[in-house]
Amino acid sequence: MEDFFGPEGILNARLPNFEYRRQQRELAEKIENFLQSDRRLLAAEAPTGVGKTYAMLVPAMRWAVANNSTVLVLTSGITLQEQLIYKDIPALLDVLGLDLPYGLLKGRGNYACIRKAREIGAEGFLDFGGDKGQASRDISGWLYATETGDLSELSLGDTHPARERIASSYLTCLGPYCPHHERCFYNKVMRSLSHWRVIVANYHVYFSYVLGQRKPFPAPFGLLICDEAHKMEDAARAVTQVGVDARDWQRLLRRAPRLDKVEASLLRSVDCPADRFAEEVADLSRVSESVFDQLAARLPDGKSFTAYPPELKNDTAELLVKCDRIIGHLDE
CATH class of the missing domain: 3.40.50.300 (P-loop containing nucleotide triphosphate hydrolases)
Structure with missing residues (x-):
């Protein structure tokens, strides 16, 4: 040397x-x-x-x-x-x-999902946090210019709701059934990886x-x-470790009531009209917010429970029951 x-x-x-x-x-x-x-x-x-x-x-x-x-x-x-x-x-x-x-491999959530990013433009430039659709317009323009799909190219913070909306995810990936499978940014990185x-x-x-x-x-x-x-x-x-926080529930429950005609029809077929489903989701959202508010009040930053407080067990049980009911509709 x-x-x-x-x-x-x-x-x-x-x-x-x-x-x-x-x-x-x-x-x-x-x-x-x-x-x-x-x-x-x-x-x-x-x-x-x-x-x-x-x-x-x-x-x-x-x-x-x-x-x-x-x-x-x-x-x-x-x-x-x-x-x-x-x-x-x-x-x-x-x-x-x-x-x-050589190259840099980031986690899947650092790359845009083309299908989800295009949906933002198709839905009429959604408003995120009062930005009057600016983030949506930026994403739509960037999507046609980017070669990598790396979300760091966008001037959006890591926790920006628009970024979360378009990020690639195992949970929402359609795999080979996706119409953009061959152009998928994450798949492109994985193909390059072997070289x-x-x-x-x-x-x-x-x-x-x-x-x-x-x-x-x-x-x-x-x-x-x-x-x-x-x-x-x-x-x-x-x-x-497995964890969940209030933002995870809010992000998931915000999406749940937005049903297209096919989904609404499927829910009716199991005796759950779309309006009732939306009410159950809203009810679940209120209960989850209450549970996490109570947790935040009892747990200062950096602290944890040695035993789960008995006074929270009923509320947590109610949250899970309501959650199971909604999952039951979707399973059917």
Whole structure:
């Protein structure tokens, strides 16, 4: 690694702002030696400013070329992912003279569903939070211009209701029956994934497969790099725990009463007219709001129950009974 990280090395000669750091060179040497051995695991810790990213990537990318294999790089946050994809990896590939296809895999909810996004325009530019349809118009225009469908291209916050409305989701995906299946942005990323030799993803995406869905990661890889590994545990826990909040109920129940003619006809066939169904949904919404208001009053931020309060059990039971009744109509 002296030829790359040394005072007279390639990086110092070709990267304008590169500074020689002895610890960086030593870390890269440790990784290089590990990759040439038959060991399965290397754990390394280094302080801020050492240049860990380059120390990991240079030997890893050289290993990928030599072994005709794929490197999977996991991080905890989008900022570091974008730095890797838009800055570090292309710079190093250029300096090292390597040709390795690479890309960023985000979670499914970060890509637009074409079917749902087109529905927004077809419904007459819906108003979101009093914006007089501006978000809907922005989405409709963007949909015809974007090549990736990455929702970060839109100037909408992560929790904006319009973003939530058009985000791709396993729950709403029609799979091969979708009229936009071949153009699907998420499917396009998954097809590209098999050609990438350096894949960047975060821990939540990785664990959503191996723990959440109990499936292998969707692309084979020969080397796994875990950056910011101290944050791995929290991501694994977040994927495996089951949770629900007031916003989840509100988002779901807002959609339920909007029935088309076919759905209304199907409900009538099981003796549940559309207006009665809408009343039951509204009633369920009121009960759910009450339950979560009571939970919020009893649970300051960061606190939890050691035992569920007896005075909330009746309200929670009522919520579940009403929910089961609506699910019963839909099951029929």
